[in-house]
Amino acid sequence: MSKSHFFRRSVSRHGIQSAGLSNERTREVSPLEKLGWKPFFLQQLSFEELEQTLPLRVMAVHRNRLELAGEQGIVSLPLTANVALNMPTVGDWLLLQRETAHFERMLNRSSQFERMAPGGQQVQMIAANVDSVFIVSSMNEDFNLSRIERYLALAKESGCRPHLILSKADLCEDHSLFLQALRPFGELPVAVVNSLDKDSVVQLRLWCLPGETIALLGSSGVGKSTLLNTLSGEPLAETGEIREADSKGRHTTRKRSLHPLSWGALLLDSPGMREFGLVHVEGGLAQTFADLDELARECRFSDCQHQSEPGCAVQKAIANGSMEERRLQNWQKLQRELCRNSHTLAQKRAGDRALSQLYRSVQNQARLRKYPGEN
Numbered sequence: 001m002s003k004s005h006f007f008r009r010s011v012s013r014h015g016i017q018s019a020g021l022s023n024e025r026t027r028e029v030s031p032l033e034k035l036g037w038k039p040f041f042l043q044q045l046s047f048e049e050l051e052q053t054l055p056l057r058v059m060a061v062h063r064n065r066l067e068l069a070g071e072q073g074i075v076s077l078p079l080t081a082n083v084a085l086n087m088p089t090v091g092d093w094l095l096l097q098r099e100t101a102h103f104e105r106m107l108n109r110s111s112q113f114e115r116m117a118p119g120g121q122q123v124q125m126i127a128a129n130v131d132s133v134f135i136v137s138s139m140n141e142d143f144n145l146s147r148i149e150r151y152l153a154l155a156k157e158s159g160c161r162p163h164l165i166l167s168k169a170d171l172c173e174d175h176s177l178f179l180q181a182l183r184p185f186g187e188l189p190v191a192v193v194n195s196l197d198k199d200s201v202v203q204l205r206l207w208c209l210p211g212e213t214i215a216l217l218g219s220s221g222v223g224k225s226t227l228l229n230t231l232s233g234e235p236l237a238e239t240g241e242i243r244e245a246d247s248k249g250r251h252t253t254r255k256r257s258l259h260p261l262s263w264g265a266l267l268l269d270s271p272g273m274r275e276f277g278l279v280h281v282e283g284g285l286a287q288t289f290a291d292l293d294e295l296a297r298e299c300r301f302s303d304c305q306h307q308s309e310p311g312c313a314v315q316k317a318i319a320n321g322s323m324e325e326r327r328l329q330n331w332q333k334l335q336r337e338l339c340r341n342s343h344t345l346a347q348k349r350a351g352d353r354a355l356s357q358l359y360r361s362v363q364n365q366a367r368l369r370k371y372p373g374e375n
């Protein structure tokens with residue numbers, strides 16, 4: 001379908017249907033709502049924009065183009081300098097001119113996921129406008145509480161609702177051991193599934209309602225793509241065999257994209273969501289370790305490092321078994337990581353500033369040499 005045809009056929013109500021049905025459950029979901037369109041985005045549009053533009057969602061980011069989805073279908077938008085300047089990522093909403101299909105602007109995000117880019121020198125945006133996350137962890141040697149805490153910090157920082165999916169239930173004889181280990185996570189909703197079995201994953205539909213965008217987090221091989229395929233009933237994502245010896249995966253998810261499910265939820269399976277350095281998640285980390293934060297306030301010294309200081313409430317809780325030592329160690333490790341990453345970014349910013357000052361002064365000197373009368 002050509003772009004101009006696409007836009008001429010479009011309608012103007014921007015998806016949020018006000019059919020007067022007060023009951024959310026019986027209300028029909030519009031095509032745009034099925035893509036995650038919400039009042040939060042609609043209210044950002046001016047009257048002119050309502051008339052003259054169309055909202056489209058970024059479903060996938062390719063090297064030099066974006067794949068967008070709107071009320072009328074899929075459109076490919078070249079990643080021109082003007083578009084790239086906004087740094088759109090998967091999940092973003094863009095406004096395009098109705099007549100010309102030109103990029104108008106990007107809408108503010110309701111949430112965003114960032115990570116420290118591999119190499120540890122800059123921040124990378126990995127997804128936007130996500131409502132909840134499924135932290136997937138298989139019930140085998142790959143199960144790792146510290147990794148779950150890392151994902152939780154990311155989810156909580158962005159204001160997304162976290163859910164924990166314990167996969168490979170069919171390969172695990174005793175689920176209770178894993179469930180017991182999750183006691184420190186209090187009210188975190190947990191589901192035990194065999195991702196290969198559609199009757200087993202059907203319980204998750206309650207956590208991915210129409211119009212919701214859910215990001216799958218979890219290390220390679222835990223079954224994120226398998227879960228996506230079984231939930232959707234179609235082979236949307238590639239899956240891969242894992243190495244038996246160490247239960248580790250082989251990195252099978254290659255593309256970062258949003259997958260619409262038939263009932264109107266969207267799942268994001270992204271390679272960037274597997275292993276990542278934490279950055280800008282101080283609030284999310286504090287929420288993830290709220291119990292430790294609280295205990296630390298009772299320590300005798302306000303700068304207590306919770307090691308061997310007298311009157312340390314944290315060490316006392318560890319000694320009486322009410323706090324896991326691993327949890328303290330991971331809290332401190334993630335705090336150090338955040339500090340290190342903020343420091344690196346600040347240094348890089350300062351370096352960039354110094355470099356541009358140097359560049360300007362070299363340019364000035366060159367100009368003075370060329371036109372000696374100028375100052």
Ligand SMILES: Nc1nc2c(ncn2[C@@H]2O[C@H](COP(=O)(O)OP(=O)(O)OP(=O)(O)O)[C@@H](O)[C@H]2O)c(=O)[nH]1
Nearest residue numbers: 168195220221222223224225226239240251252253
């Ligand atoms: N028995 C069993 N096998 C599963 C389950 N979930 C996934 N698998 C298998 O585990 C392997 C890895 O699954 P994937 O879905 O590719 O894992 P992934 O998390 O998407 O991996 P990446 O794409 O590398 O991040 C595949 O062979 C799946 O068939 C499960 O619940 N039970």
Ligand SMILES: [Zn+2]
Nearest residue numbers: 299304306312
């Ligand atoms: Zn202490």
